Amino acid sequence: MDILIKNAKIFTMDEKGIIEKGDILIKDGKIHKIDEKITANGAEVIDATGKLVFPGFIDAHSHIGMWEDSVGFEGADGNEDSDPVTPHLRAIDAINPFDRSFEEAIAGGVTCVATGPGSANVIGGQFCVVKTYGKRVDKMVIKEPAAMKVAFGENPKSVYHEKHQAPQTRMATAAILREALFKAKEYLNKKLEAEKDEEKDPPEFDMKSESLIKVLNKEIPLKAHAHRADDIFTAIRIAKEFDVNLTLDHVTDGYLIVDELKEENIPCIVGPNLTDRSKVELKNLDFKNPGILAKNGILVAIMTDHPVIPQKYLTLCAALACKSGMDELEALKAITINPAKILGVDSRVGSIKEGKDADIVIYSGHPFELFSEVEYVLINGQVVYKRK
Incomplete structure (x- = not known):
């Protein structure tokens, strides 16, 4: 199933730098598209409002x-x-x-x-x-x-x-x-x-x-x-x-x-x-x-x-x-x-870029802050961890 991560602060770790509010569309285990607003009928939506997104x-x-x-x-x-x-x-x-x-x-x-x-x-x-x-x-x-x-x-x-x-x-x-x-x-x-x-x-x-x-x-x-x-x-x-x-x-x-x-x-x-x-x-x-x-x-x-x-x-x-x-x-x-x-x-x-493997981590806050929580982890476009 396609996955759409919405409204995230995205640390791309490439030339795009930090996207303050953006969406990531994942198809077939790959990062298909990164943009400010993406619509994808039938995709599973992960609302990342207020969350920080990093490459795995x-x-x-x-x-x-x-x-x-x-x-x-x-x-x-x-x-x-x-x-x-x-x-x-x-x-x-x-x-x-x-x-x-x-x-x-x-x-x-x-x-x-x-x-x-x-x-x-x-x-x-x-x-x-x-x-x-x-x-x-x-x-x-x-x-x-x-x-x-x-x-x-x-x-x-x-x-x-x-x-x-x-x-x-x-x-x-x-x-x-x-x-x-x-x-x-x-x-x-x-x-x-x-x-x-x-x-x-x-x-x-x-x-x-x-x-x-x-x-x-x-x-x-x-x-x-x-x-x-x-x-x-x-x-x-x-x-x-x-x-x-x-x-x-x-x-x-x-x-x-x-x-x-x-x-x-x-x-x-x-x-x-x-x-x-x-x-x-x-x-x-x-x-x-x-x-x-x-x-x-x-x-x-x-x-x-x-x-x-x-x-x-x-x-x-x-x-x-x-x-x-x-x-x-x-x-x-x-x-x-x-x-x-x-x-x-x-x-x-290593970075969030179109065409790369969809290995993505969604954090509640900055990963260098002790009390920040890992909310989701995706590997090859599959949700492999979700915080209870």
Whole structure:
């Protein structure tokens, strides 16, 4: 059924800016029309008088469905910490859409997430971008694979130190990543040579190297877990060595090296900030970080790192960044259009625009105000949440 949202204050998050009073017509799961007054016979009408309408919120770094809510080992499927190099692992094979965190995410206005492996391994595996509503992950996917997770700093060091194997130093982490990329590059070159010359044999199939081809071809970026400044620079160094795309995730020390990051112009996915300083590399944790990066022209998204911060609190993280100096509009962009751009899905989600997926959140007030309520959530033009 067509849906007509009427009389709303619309935060489009695109070039149209804020429409003080307008209507949105939804057809076949897409945003069909945006105008001041729309009539549509037979459409279900949602009266949004006095309400605020936003595109569905997006988290560019989550592990939702990978570590299930209120479940221990049986539901922990995010770290295959038996091998530091696992690029062939795919998040879609571990996500449980029946985890109640998805319901809570929807109730919090989060309609789209990038979710995938954790940071135990130097190469953890392949992230995907999914909608938060559905029973079958294959039907929830927007983009898969979306990125290749790699990790620097304390996490891979601590995991493999306990196992008495490499990496136990930052040097080993970098070397292991380089080795995997060199092998994949050699593997790809041999494949291409065999395609051009039938007398040459292709390389013996290697699933790990095969999985890294999309990185080498710049189809997906390395998604680099890096908190500390030196780890951030190592991630950048290796990305340049192999001429691959990169996103910097966590970036806790980002505001301390903002001049360098501005020069590099690499997207930064910042957080989780609503947490304690549980390890050494978090000593500079501060909510002012995303605002400082954004003010210097860096493309910034704000993350929860669910379950570190529950997925439903994405807007709270953006609100606290705003409270710490981030421009309000930039904070909204950091959970809508910016993560969509960083993840390469902005043609479908991230703003309220004709032709895009009808992922829409209707609020009683501004989402950065604590007592504002989510009234409706639509995903693919379907009402998936309505406040009782």
